[in-house]
Amino acid sequence: MIRAGIVGGTGYTGVELLRILALHTEVEVAVVTSRADTGVRVDVVYPSLRGYCDVLFCAPELEALRQCDVVFFATPNGTAMLMAEQLLALGIKVIDLSADFRFKDAKEWSHWYGMEHACPDLLAEAVYGLPEVNRKAIRQANLVACPGCYPTAVQLGFLPLLENNLINVDHLIADVKSGVSGAGRKAELSSLMSETGESFKAYAVSGHRHLPEIRQELTLAAKQPVGLTFVPHLTPMIRGIHATLYGQLSGATLADIQSLYEQRYNNEPFVEVLARGSHPDTRNVRGSNQCHISIHQPQGAQTIVVLSVIDNLVKGAAGQAVQNMNMIFGLKENMGLRVIALYP
Numbered sequence: 001m002i003r004a005g006i007v008g009g010t011g012y013t014g015v016e017l018l019r020i021l022a023l024h025t026e027v028e029v030a031v032v033t034s035r036a037d038t039g040v041r042v043d044v045v046y047p048s049l050r051g052y053c054d055v056l057f058c059a060p061e062l063e064a065l066r067q068c069d070v071v072f073f074a075t076p077n078g079t080a081m082l083m084a085e086q087l088l089a090l091g092i093k094v095i096d097l098s099a100d101f102r103f104k105d106a107k108e109w110s111h112w113y114g115m116e117h118a119c120p121d122l123l124a125e126a127v128y129g130l131p132e133v134n135r136k137a138i139r140q141a142n143l144v145a146c147p148g149c150y151p152t153a154v155q156l157g158f159l160p161l162l163e164n165n166l167i168n169v170d171h172l173i174a175d176v177k178s179g180v181s182g183a184g185r186k187a188e189l190s191s192l193m194s195e196t197g198e199s200f201k202a203y204a205v206s207g208h209r210h211l212p213e214i215r216q217e218l219t220l221a222a223k224q225p226v227g228l229t230f231v232p233h234l235t236p237m238i239r240g241i242h243a244t245l246y247g248q249l250s251g252a253t254l255a256d257i258q259s260l261y262e263q264r265y266n267n268e269p270f271v272e273v274l275a276r277g278s279h280p281d282t283r284n285v286r287g288s289n290q291c292h293i294s295i296h297q298p299q300g301a302q303t304i305v306v307l308s309v310i311d312n313l314v315k316g317a318a319g320q321a322v323q324n325m326n327m328i329f330g331l332k333e334n335m336g337l338r339v340i341a342l343y344p
Contacts, residue, residue: 002329005031005068007060007083008075012181013097015046016318017072022052024322024336026329029053030068033060062086070328072321073098081118084143088122093328094143095321101126101145102213112209128217129324130155131333132268144324147217149316150176150210150232153243155217156271156291157308160264162222166257167247167304170227174214175244179237179282182312197236208232240282241316245306254297257304261295269334270315270323280309287311288341289319289334311341 004021008014009032021027032042034057041056043049058064062083065071070093073080080096087094103109106120117123127141128134130152138144147155154174161167180196189195211230218226235242252260258276265271271291274280280292288311296305310316319337326335 002027002325003030003067003069004028004325005033005065005071007033007065007071007073008079009042009057010034010037010045011074012313013317014074015049016313017074017321018042018046018049018053020314020318020322020336020339022049026331026335027325029055031055031064031071032057033064035059065092066090068092070095070325072096072325073100074318077113078115078118081122084122085119088142093141093325095129095146095324095328096126096144097146097317097321099145099148099209099213101143102128102147103216108212112212129320130217131320131323131327132156132265132271133159133217133221135327138324138327139330141324141328144321144328146317146321146324148210148213149178149182149241149310149312150174150208150230150243151214151217152316152320153241153291153308153310154214154230154245155221156310157243157245157293157306158218158247159221160261161247161257161304161306162218162226163264164260165222166250166252166260168250169218169222169224171248172218172226172228173246174228174230175233175246176230177233177235177240177242178312179235179240181238182241182316193236196234200233200235202231202233205231237282239286239311239313241308241310241312242280242282243306243308245308247304247306249297249302249304254295254300254304257295257297261293265293270319270337280307282309282311283343284341285309285311285315286342287314288339289315289323289337290341291315314339 129144278294
């Protein structure tokens with residue numbers, strides 16, 4: 001039995017990890033940390049977990065975590081990097097859901113996240129945890145950097161085109177919408193339902209923190225630098241990411257591209273390429289680890305449009321983290337993640 005610890009168990013991604021791991025047949029949730037709720041039972045704070053998790057929240061200290069085989073960090077940026085070295089030295093696997101280890105360049109990370117990186121030497125060791133690209137490396141990893149929710153949807157949508165040199169890499173556009181849970185479980189005026197309901201807006205147009213992460217990984221896929229315009233939007237829903245991706249084709253037909261996507265993701269347990277003409281809907285992946293993709297070529301012109309949807313808290317965070325854990329420990333990749341989306 002794998003003994004798991006969750007640092008940051010009271011945020012949305014933390015409780016999503018608890019929801020998934022509570023039914024995982026090969027995992028025991030041994031430690032869940034929260035400074036604010038230390039000493040309180042997890043199922044008191046989250047009654048939805050009654051009968052599934054009676055662990056007491058504890059302080060995020062090394063002594064408590066040393067009993068674990070794997071530690072998930074569902075924490076704000078800047079927390080995992082303060083503890084990762086000590087945990088790795090104890091032989092504990094680390095899976096970080098924050099951005100602390102996603103970049104390879106510590107200076108660029110500092111530029112976007114506004115603080116010095118505490119352990120830049122670990123950036124080279126960290127494996128970027130997108131299974132559809134880095135499966136082999138993830139299986140051997142000690143430290144996994146889970147991709148962000150926006151980067152997951154965008155990469156899965158663009159990858160087949162970039163890997164096969166089928167679009168102009170200088171002019172990629174990612175127009176992406178997110179539910180408000182992507183902002184985290186903190187008291188913030190802009191996330192209140194009365195502020196977001198019946199409204200829709202773009203934000204961080206001049207540069208979102210996920211932009212360099214997406215650009216870094218798309219560059220690797222294309223094997224050359226990419227030019228990317230990324231515009232995120234906030235929508236009045238709780239869960240979901242909808243990415244509308246645009247590129248200029250270089251020769252292929254829509255039928256060829258549909259076939260290419262189907263072949264590329266044919267053996268991927270959590271990516272579903274829909275039939276031509278389909279329009280994926282965020283409600284059809286809500287609560288699941290699935291990504292639904294469809295491809296369009298409006299008016300038969302040179303612009304290709306890829307639609308990619310995920311649940312930001314599952315495939316965009318906790319579900320993908322568990323998917324990575326399964327691979328690290330030699331389990332079936334879909335173990336604990338065979339969850340049908342909630343409908344309606």
